[in-house]
Amino acid sequence: MKIIDLLRDYFPKKKILESVDIEDICMDSREVKKGSLFFAIKGGNNHVEEAIKNDAALVVYDSEELLITDEKSIFTEDTISFMQKLAKDYRKSNKTKVVAITGSNGKTTTKDMVYSVLSQRFRTKKTQGNHNNHIGLPYTILKAQPEDEVLVLEMGMSGFGEIDLLCNVALPDYGIITNIGESHLEYLKSKENVFKAKGELLKYVHSENTIIFGDDYYLRNIPGTKVGYGNENTFKISEFIENDRGAEFKLAGKSYRIPINGEHNVINASFAVVLGLKMGLSLSEIEKGLEEVELTPMRFQKIEKGEKLYINDAYNANPTSMKLAIETFDKLYNKRACKIIVLGDMLELGEKSGEYHKNIKDYLIRSKAEYIFLYGREMKNLWSVCREDKRVYYFKDKDSISEKIESIKEKSVILLKGSRGMKLEEIIK
The missing domain is CATH 3.40.1190.10 (Mur-like, catalytic domain)
Structure with a gap:
């Protein structure tokens, strides 16, 4: 069954449903085209008229403040629940x-x-x-x-x-x-x-x-x-x-x-x-x-930049995934001249976040990396227990990490690991 058939069942008296068809679904008014079914979610209610002008087949919205009389519109108490x-x-x-x-x-x-x-x-x-x-x-x-x-x-x-x-x-x-x-x-x-x-x-x-x-x-x-x-x-x-x-x-x-x-x-x-x-x-x-698998970016993704090979595993992080990333990286690329680990905060860990960050030390001290760069407020906890290791540096911003990596002239491979909110991929220039 098509979506339009369901809508006709929902609204049997809505005449326009007899003549329209739905070619696409979207939640962003900038993506609306002819035949789109547009769901106005939260701020999307401000763009209902824009979607209609862009020839949407139908728009679903839930703002009681709007007085949309166009026959293409469907008002519902909650757009998300309707969807x-x-x-x-x-x-x-x-x-x-x-x-x-x-x-x-x-x-x-x-x-x-x-x-x-x-x-x-x-x-x-x-x-x-x-x-x-x-x-x-x-x-x-x-x-x-x-x-x-x-x-x-x-x-x-x-x-x-x-x-x-x-x-x-x-x-x-x-x-x-x-x-x-x-x-x-x-x-x-x-x-x-x-x-x-x-x-x-x-x-x-x-x-x-x-x-x-x-x-x-x-x-x-x-x-x-x-x-x-x-x-x-x-x-x-x-x-x-x-x-x-x-x-x-x-x-x-x-x-x-x-x-x-x-x-x-x-x-x-x-x-x-x-x-x-x-x-x-x-x-x-x-x-x-x-x-033939094509992986979503930032999952141990390899990015070559001249003499630098970045392993971007920075889509997300928690203690388990960070341990696995460090251990996997430790087994690889050991023929390259220089190995660098860049770690950003692990977010949403609750009351024991500081403890979880400090515990990463157990994996780092066994690492073969020549350099270990830490970034983020939570990573200060790890820095506090690792600062005597001369390989470990703490940075207040990502630009400084980029500059430090670029200053290392030898061929290098760099692991990036941190939670999505840290946006460690911005280190790659």
Whole structure:
């Protein structure tokens, strides 16, 4: 069923719905074109008339202060709630299979790998950018076409009830929980609560279609297909090796290769393998999907700038992901003359944030890096326990880090790791 058909059911007396069709969905009035369905969210209400002038097919708004009489307009008490209802009904009306992915680390990389694998067989769409919340998820569903066979949805959250809401809209057929880490401790206070919040997915997906990281303390005892390095897993990862070009591993006795480094990314790839097998893909299709994966930027992304190679892993950070990034970086590029680690604040860690930052010292002191640069208010905590290490420097601004890196004339490789709010990519000139 098309979106316009649902709207006709919602508003049977609205005559214009008989003659219009919807070609596109948008939330930014600057992107409106002929045939767009424009959702005015918050400040978007100020641009309803602009959207109509730009030939939108329909506009949905919720500002009672506006007196829009144009027949293309639809007033609702809450645009976001309306969009969620429409997305749920649209999802229910079509045969598209939905894959839901949540967890503290690795959601986006897993999403990219699952998408690449399933695209070898099915017409597949995925969450774009950071559209993984109560607005972005219904938006992603509505952007899909009725003929799409699979929709891979990333589900983010910061508190209780959010995954439940997203699942209630998306009604997933398959679910993946990557791990339970320290993300969102500012709001949820403990990893047990993070597990409860992420676990809201479980009541929506049958255990046969649930794939989880079986080595995780909080996930290992829940029903589902378990993936990991331990012997107790349904699918055991073995023979992991890596070099500057990527990683290789075996899963259930079959060899696979991915163009990205890290034992944690092998876990993410394994989720994609297992889901591919569950959905009937051949081994050759799965292999091809992994080898051809295009990752969302800032996930161990390699950027060459003259004699400098930047490893941009600065989309997000928490203690677990920072540890993994440092350990992975330590194994690689050791033939290059100079290795530099740049760390920015890990945000949203709550009351123990200072302690979590200080604990990074345990990984840094073992690092082979010649230079370690720290930036951000929270990183002062790490600096306070590392300042006697002559490799470690603290900077008040990113321009100074850029200048310091440029002053190192030898060939260098630089790891950037920090939370999204720190924008460490701005160091790359």
